[in-house]
Structure formats: C-alpha cells, structure tokens
Amino acid sequence: MGDFGSDGSSSMSVVMYPWLAFGHMTAFLHLSNKLAEKGHEIVFLLPKKALDQVKPLNLYPNLITFHTISIPHVKGLPPGAETNSDVPFFLTHLLAVAMNQTRPEVETILRTNKPDLVFYDSADWIPEIARPVGAKTVCYNTVSAASIALTLVPAAEREIIDGKEMSAEELAKPPLGYPSSKVVLLAREAKTLSFVWRRHEGIGSFFDGKVTAMRNCDAIAIRTCRETEGKFCDYIESQYNRPVYLTGPVLPVDEPNKTSLEPRWADWLAKFKPGSVVFCAFGSQPVVDKIDQFQELCLGLEATGLPFLVAIKPPSGVSTVEEALPEGFQERVRGRGVVYGGWVQQPMILDHPSVGCFVSHCGFGSTWESLMSECQMVLVPQHGEQILNARLMAEEMEVAVEVEREENGWFSRRSLEDAVKSVMGEGSEVGEKVRKNHDKWRCVLSDSGFADGYISKFEQNLTDLVKS
Numbered sequence: 001m002g003d004f005g006s007d008g009s010s011s012m013s014v015v016m017y018p019w020l021a022f023g024h025m026t027a028f029l030h031l032s033n034k035l036a037e038k039g040h041e042i043v044f045l046l047p048k049k050a051l052d053q054v055k056p057l058n059l060y061p062n063l064i065t066f067h068t069i070s071i072p073h074v075k076g077l078p079p080g081a082e083t084n085s086d087v088p089f090f091l092t093h094l095l096a097v098a099m100n101q102t103r104p105e106v107e108t109i110l111r112t113n114k115p116d117l118v119f120y121d122s123a124d125w126i127p128e129i130a131r132p133v134g135a136k137t138v139c140y141n142t143v144s145a146a147s148i149a150l151t152l153v154p155a156a157e158r159e160i161i162d163g164k165e166m167s168a169e170e171l172a173k174p175p176l177g178y179p180s181s182k183v184v185l186l187a188r189e190a191k192t193l194s195f196v197w198r199r200h201e202g203i204g205s206f207f208d209g210k211v212t213a214m215r216n217c218d219a220i221a222i223r224t225c226r227e228t229e230g231k232f233c234d235y236i237e238s239q240y241n242r243p244v245y246l247t248g249p250v251l252p253v254d255e256p257n258k259t260s261l262e263p264r265w266a267d268w269l270a271k272f273k274p275g276s277v278v279f280c281a282f283g284s285q286p287v288v289d290k291i292d293q294f295q296e297l298c299l300g301l302e303a304t305g306l307p308f309l310v311a312i313k314p315p316s317g318v319s320t321v322e323e324a325l326p327e328g329f330q331e332r333v334r335g336r337g338v339v340y341g342g343w344v345q346q347p348m349i350l351d352h353p354s355v356g357c358f359v360s361h362c363g364f365g366s367t368w369e370s371l372m373s374e375c376q377m378v379l380v381p382q383h384g385e386q387i388l389n390a391r392l393m394a395e396e397m398e399v400a401v402e403v404e405r406e407e408n409g410w411f412s413r414r415s416l417e418d419a420v421k422s423v424m425g426e427g428s429e430v431g432e433k434v435r436k437n438h439d440k441w442r443c444v445l446s447d448s449g450f451a452d453g454y455i456s457k458f459e460q461n462l463t464d465l466v467k468s
C-alpha cells in the first residue's frame with residue numbers, strides 16, 4: 001500500500017492494466033508519467049512483447065515499474081499474439097478472451113502490492129479483485145467521450161433478437177438525450193458499429209463489457225477536456241451516475257534530454273522545404289484492410305505532387321507493405337515518397353519543420369497529437385470511433401478536412417488528392433479557415449497552465465477518492 005495519508009505524505013500507489021493495444025498502453029503510460037511527476041508510484045502491467053516499444057516512454061523509471069503478464073494462447077488467435085497489432089480486426093474479441101484469462105495473475109499482483117488505486121479500461125473484472133484488497137478502481141477511457149456517449153451508455157442498450165444483426169439505420173440511431181447532431185454517423189458508416197452489440201461466446205458483447213467496466217468502477221476517467229467534449233462528458237456522468245474525472249490531453253512534454261528523431265527520417269525530411277511534406281500514419285493496428293484501398297491511398301498521395309512519408313501496417317493477405325504497393329509506384333515516387341511498415345516516432349515527425357500536413361486515421365491519441373501540432377489535418381477515419389473523432393474535428397471544431405467517401409465507403413485517390421490540396425494549396429479558402437481555427441485551438445490547448453491544470457485537478461480527484 002502507498003504511504004497515502006499515513007504520515008502526512010500523499011504518495012499513492014497505483015496499478016495500471018490497459019487494453020492490449022498500443023494506442024491504449026501509450027495513453028496509460030503518458031498518464032503514469034504525469035502521476036509519477038507528482039511523486040506517485042505505478043506498477044504497469046503489460047504483455048512481454050509490448051515492453052521494448054513502451055519502455056522508452058517511461059520518464060520516471062524510479063517510480064514506474066513494468067510488470068509483464070503472460071497472455072495465454074486462445075484457439076483462433078495467431079500463435080504468440082499478445083497485442084492487437086498481432087491480431088486481425090475481426091478477431092479482436094479473442095484477444096479480450098485471452099486478457100480475461102490473465103485474471104489469476106493480476107489478482108496475485110494486487111494481493112502482493114495492495115495498491116490504493118487500480119486503473120483499467122477493458123478488464124471489466126478488475127473491481128471484483130481490487131475491492132477485497134482495499135483498492136479504489138478507475139475505468140480510464142482513452143477514446144473520445146463522444147464515442148462512449150454514442151454507443152457505450154445504458155441508454156444505448158439494444159435488444160438483439162436471436163443473434164440477428166441490426167440494420168444500418170438502427171445502428172446509426174443515437175441514444176435518447178445524446179447531445180450532438182453533428183458528431184453522429186451516417187447509416188452506411190454505422191455498419192462498423194455492429195461489433196459493439198454482437199455477442200461472443202464466453203465474453204458477451206463489447207457493449208456488455210464496457211458498461212460493466214463503467215458501472216462497477218469507483219470513478220470513470222476520460223482522456224479529454226471540457227473545452228472540446230464537455231457536453232459528452234456530462235451526458236456520460238448522467239448515464240452512469242458515477243463521477244467522471246477528466247485528465248486533459250495528457251501528452252508528453254518535450255524533455256531536454258529526450259531521444260531525437262531517427263537519423264534516417266531526420267535526414268530524409270531535411271531534404272524538403274519547410275511545411276511541404278505530407279505525413280500519413282494510421283496508428284498501431286492494421287486499419288486499411290483491403291489491398292485496393294491501400295493502393296488508392298498511395299496513389300492519392302502520389303497525385304498530390306508533394307513529398308510524403310507514410311507509416312502504415314500492411315493490408316490483409318500480405319506480410320509487408322512493399323508487397324502491397326501499386327505497380328511501378330516506388331520508381332515513380334523515388335526521392336519524394338516513402339511507404340514504411342514499421343514503427344516511427346510520430347510525435348517527433350509531426351514536430352519536424354518540413355512536415356506541413358498530417359493525413360490521419362483519427363485514433364484518439366493521434367487526434368490529440370495533431371491538434372497540438374502545427375500541421376494541416378486531413379482525416380481518413382476507418383471505424384466508428386475514429387469517424388466520430390473526425391466529425392468532432394471537421395464539423396464541430398472545424399480544424400480539419402475529412403476525405404469524402406462514396407456510398408460503398410470507398411475513398412478514391414482523387415478525393416484524397418483533393419482533400420490534401422484543399423489544405424495545402426496556397427490561397428485555398430478551406431485551408432485558411434481550418435488553419436485559423438486550428439491555431440486558435442492549439443493556443444488554448446497548449447497554454448502552459450492548461451494541461452497542468454487538468455492533471456492537478458485529476459490528482460485532487462484521485463486523492464479524494466482514495467480518502468473516501
């Protein structure tokens with residue numbers, strides 16, 4: 001147990017167990033850094049394979065300790081799968097089954113550590129094993145409040161009859177009292193939400209898991225701020241009747257001795273004029289699944305005539321991005337375009353003076369990073385939650401341009417080219433508008449007291465919770 005309250009010290013001891021996805025693990029680690037900065041101790045649970053990638057983000061190795069968890073093999077998952085980067089999208093529920101099987105190991109860790117607080121998002125059984133050791137639980141959501149408000153509140157419960165899939169129109173219907181008419185999905189986009197209510201043997205539905213996770217915790221936390229998502233947070237609070245704490249953006253600040261951008265990208269980017277390069281990144285999971293859509297993305301970037309760097313996972317059916325490139329593409333773009341299938345230091349690339357535009361899949365981590373950057377933003381969201389993040393940025397905040405899609409959900413090289421040119425073209429009205437709005441938001445969000453104010457308030461919320 002931390003020495004919280006016992007000798008006047010207010011150091012808390014915290015265990016974190018995020019969903020087995022890099023987008024979630026990095027977000028939990030950024031928050032751990034903020035809590036460690038204030039003197040709290042953190043034990044961070046994660047799969048072995050994730051350690052190498054996540055470890056360099058630990059700014060307080062004296063206070064944040066990694067504890068690796070064995071992720072058991074579940075029939076149907078690729079051998080050795082431990083994170084969602086190893087798993088095709090349609091098998092994600094099996095990774096959740098594997099995570100559930102780690103419960104005994106996590107229980108032993110809690111019994112040994114006796115923390116004051118346990119943070120989790122997907123492991124909805126955490127409250128059952130944390131309460132007996134006297135720990136308070138926080139369900140920390142690293143996705144937007146809007147995406148939770150639209151689908152993961154009690155009012156969004158749907159009656160599924162005999163496993164029948166819901167129609168796109170039914171899926172698109174916001175729950176009663178949902179507070180926005182702009183941050184919504186078109187019927188064809190809502191089809192990507194069918195996984196939310198689909199039942200899987202042994203674990204129920206995604207909806208059941210999330211609602212249980214939020215009903216049973218002592219407090220709900222969300223990586224967001226009132227300025228961008230206040231009305232969604234209020235709605236979630238009213239739905240769950242639980243306190244909702246906001247952490248703000250929780251992005252790492254520039255450390256004086258931070259590692260620098262890998263020379264291969266620093267040298268490559270240095271060849272181009274300031275603000276001229278288009279950086280395109282689609283997060284830690286394979287999201288552009290179909291090879292022809294993957295190729296259209298490459299061809300759209302080629303058509304802009306601008307230099308570009310793409311960091312993306314290969315589509316289904318191939319094991320490297322090189323195998324998926326369009327015919328003759330590499331020869332045509334040699335010297336000005338690179339498509340890379342590995343991990344890059346995204347925040348540092350966004351910060352590079354040569355980079356002027358970010359083409360993003362709108363994962364919520366990338367959303368925050370792009371809002372804080374000086375890049376123009378083009379949005380190519382792939383799934384429900386990412387589409388809602390895109391609506392928030394393009395329709396409510398008007399800081400970005402979303403790529404147009406056809407009725408069947410396909411985006412063409414032309415629509416991508418048009419979107420990039422609309423924000424990058426000199427004298428473009430749309431480009432001017434989004435740049436002005438983005439500048440305003442960046443000023444608000446990067447004000448020196450803004451993020452710190454959220455973290456201080458959050459720490460106070462946690463202190464009060466532990467004392468209660």
Ligand SMILES: C[C@@H]1O[C@@H](OC[C@H]2O[C@@H](Oc3cc4c(O)cc(O)cc4[o+]c3-c3ccc(O)c(O)c3)[C@H](O)[C@@H](O)[C@@H]2O)[C@H](O)[C@H](O)[C@H]1O
Nearest residue numbers: 021089090091092093121141143147148151195383384385
């Ligand atoms: C079971 C399968 O999972 C599916 O993928 C799950 C991915 O979920 C992401 O998390 C969310 C997604 C969405 C969404 O797409 C639309 C919404 O309206 C809401 C959410 O919410 C969340 C979410 C919310 C709160 C929380 O604490 C979370 O941890 C998540 C997640 O980011 C990503 O890593 C997952 O892969 C998959 O599509 C599949 O088809 C199903 O098998």
Ligand SMILES: O=c1ccn([C@@H]2O[C@H](COP(=O)(O)OP(=O)(O)O[C@H]3OC[C@@H](O)[C@H](O)[C@H]3O)[C@@H](O)[C@H]2O)c(=O)[nH]1
Nearest residue numbers: 023024283284285311343344345346347363364365366
């Ligand atoms: O090559 C890479 C890829 C990603 N990253 C970093 O990894 C993080 C990715 O997180 P994102 O939230 O943007 O996206 P992911 O797709 O990985 O996350 C997942 O969880 C969060 C949800 O909002 C997303 O919809 C879901 O896909 C970002 O912080 C990004 O900077 C890299 O540093 N390098």
